[in-house]
Amino acid sequence: MTKANTLGETEDLQENLRRLTHLLHKHKLVEGLVHTQQMPRQELVEALVHKQNLAELQNLLDRLHPADVAHILEAMPLEDRLMIWELVKAERDGEILLEVSDAVRETLIATMDSGEMLAATGQLDADEIADLAPDLPRDVMEDVFQSLPMEEREQLRAAMSYPEDAVGALMDFDVVTIREDVTLEVVLRYLRRLDELPDHTDQLFVVDRDEHLKGVLPVNRLLVSDPDATVGSVMAKEMVKLHPSDNAHQAAQAFERYDLVSASVVNAEDKLIGRVTVNAVMDFIREQAESEALNLAGLREEEDLFAPVWKSLKNRWTWLAINLVTAFIASRVIGVFEDSIEKLVALAALMPIIAGIGGNSGNQTITMIVRALALGQLNAGNARKLFAKEIGVSAVNGVVWGSVVGLFAFFIYGSGSLGLVMTLAMMLNLLLAALLGVLIPLTLHKLGRDPAAGSSVMITAVTDSGGFFIFLGLATLFLV
């Protein structure tokens, strides 16, 4: 019995290793590092698979970057994931938890006791703990607070007080500050006394006694300037200053436009309280793009690939329910015209064409407008021009595609008047799609709502019900 168990375990391990190898292999997991001086990872893992050695697997995991371990964990079904998670050295738990997706983080934290969670946060900075905080139990967070020195406790409290899309949530506190009146030589000596500089230190922040931000000294300028010059004479006085309550989206735009690596964050009194770095911004941009793509498809949030069925359902139901309601409405619109359909059954076969193409065209318009709104390129001044353009596009589309579907109807059913009704309905539905494709996102924007979130459902609802109504209505008037 014991033997069988041992064997079974070995097989499990082998299977896990096989998967890990496969992952590392096939999906070129650590692409960026493949060309390092090290022994290539794949050979390493193959060797491990041969020896079937748990200790070496652990060894390999220890040598992987936390982000790579996170990636492996995300790609593993639950039981394998937890097995790998057990092998990861405890002192790296915190860093890895930071890197995994929210959904996967939940599954990992579920296996940890309070002590382990507390230990995991012990390796992290205040701003990083703030990122984990929503997933930790309240009593653990209280212990975490107690364990921090006063300054970090204040930082953690500050970092946790900002909504996810505020600059405060992207901010860290790793700023190196210097005074205006010292020479660069002094700065260089001061830096040499430090063990290391914080990641992404491309500039030092020049502050006065009260922490007011006076300027920034780019490291590149420090390196090329005369060491006898003073900081004040070399520093840049024009700089990007963010406020913790600023919208993170706008901070990201500043990073993209001005090619920043870091930017200062100051409070209302212009005192330096932290900085934002490009890696935090890049993560933010990626997350925004992802959640936009997910929302478009009707997924509420990122889903653990191997989430249990009921969790997936929760993630998907809101959208399906909303769509069901719009489908019911469209169905009742058709229901009104059942007499006409009974008399001319071709209408039933043709009506989805009108609705479908209208929806496609409307979604094209909406995507354009939502994008222009996000980039701040739309305003009262040019909205009219845009409106005219979209109407023009839909008019041409109406004539062209309307004729195509009209001919289709004529060839299938041999009725010229049916073809004409088809053409007219197509033109009108495309016009409706263009009108509302501009109006819906503009209105949502004016009401302070996110136009990206609901526009697509609404336009589809309108072009479906509207398309059915226009086509069946025209047919009832002219054909039946």
Place this chain on the structure above:
Amino acid sequence: MTKANTLGETEDLQENLRRLTHLLHKHKLVEGLVHTQQMPRQELVEALVHKQNLAELQNLLDRLHPADVAHILEAMPLEDRLMIWELVKAERDGEILLEVSDAVRETLIATMDSGEMLAATGQLDADEIADLAPDLPRDVMEDVFQSLPMEEREQLRAAMSYPEDAVGALMDFDVVTIREDVTLEVVLRYLRRLDELPDHTDQLFVVDRDEHLKGVLPVNRLLVSDPDATVGSVMAKEMVKLHPSDNAHQAAQAFERYDLVSASVVNAEDKLIGRVTVNAVMDFIREQAESEALNLAGLREEEDLFAPVWKSLKNRWTWLAINLVTAFIASRVIGVFEDSIEKLVALAALMPIIAGIGGNSGNQTITMIVRALALGQLNAGNARKLFAKEIGVSAVNGVVWGSVVGLFAFFIYGSGSLGLVMTLAMMLNLLLAALLGVLIPLTLHKLGRDPAAGSSVMITAVTDSGGFFIFLGLATLFLV
């Protein structure tokens, strides 16, 4: 007459200024810079509007960052855009052309003669000229080549030889190289002889006589280490090395995972040929996310907001044509069952519900799978698990939503058997959606195609035609 003209021009100018103010105002154009030491931009522009002074508008434009000028140009209707473009100092043309979207760049270049284009490229590095090259006439590019010194000519040729999604297209040539055997003191003195360091210089590249890359010296390490130490003893030997033919998508993943600011690019002989910086990567990520969003909505490429109608049509027609074909097919599927619909007209009103919800559910599945494929999280090992999960989700959805639509049909039409057929059809179509929602992207991926591009059209086509067939087929079997 002259007076009227002058007046007219003044009014135009005023209108332009009004719009510019409005833009700067309302859309907080230069968000990141709003908190600089400068006089706030809005007041400045308001003052300008009062004076109606062309020279001052020009002055303002000259003081804006090229990226901000680019943004203003993108948000302006064509005639205003070209008016602003005329005011921009010629020596900034190149930088601004780099920042505007492809579509807008085309409109700006159309107003320039060969001499102006040549002058614009004169301010740019080889890698930047390569970005503009596709939009410049062939004869201008030949002049550009002639005007470059030998080394840059080679760089330009190299940069132009890579496809848009290769590391080579993101690469620049601004590398600072040092030797292994010198002390840090010597490095510091060497740097001080330079006027400035290239942007985003977070590390110096350590090469031997033949340009072989031996390691990197992070600037932060240079600053904290003993000046008497040699480069060889301080440098990092483990580093990310990219090859110019590597996929840019994977380079971007490396930047995101390892929080890089720059990374070396080496050729097959391990010789340093350039570097990639985080700002190029961030632009790439943004462009990728944008073009994905556009493609999803059926737009071939980014559109100039104020593009003429015919240009917009070209951008949108492929998608509409494909959808029309799938709509025709669905229409013919319905056509087969016209007899049944004639006998039981309720079928016409109910059938769009089955098709619609199937399409929504299928798109949810596809989005999950496409995302997992893009992140390299899907492989032969876990595909089966994922398949099982999606089938599970669709089974529960089928029972729940199937019952809801069944009840809906029962209450509207008072027929229990019609309700049952509705429920059964919904279950089957959701199952079909789940099956193909997994299979379509996996198959496209296996064939080496981009699963994000065509998956959504295909699943909708299947759930439409399939949904109609299943529902009408079942109804014909059991009800008619």
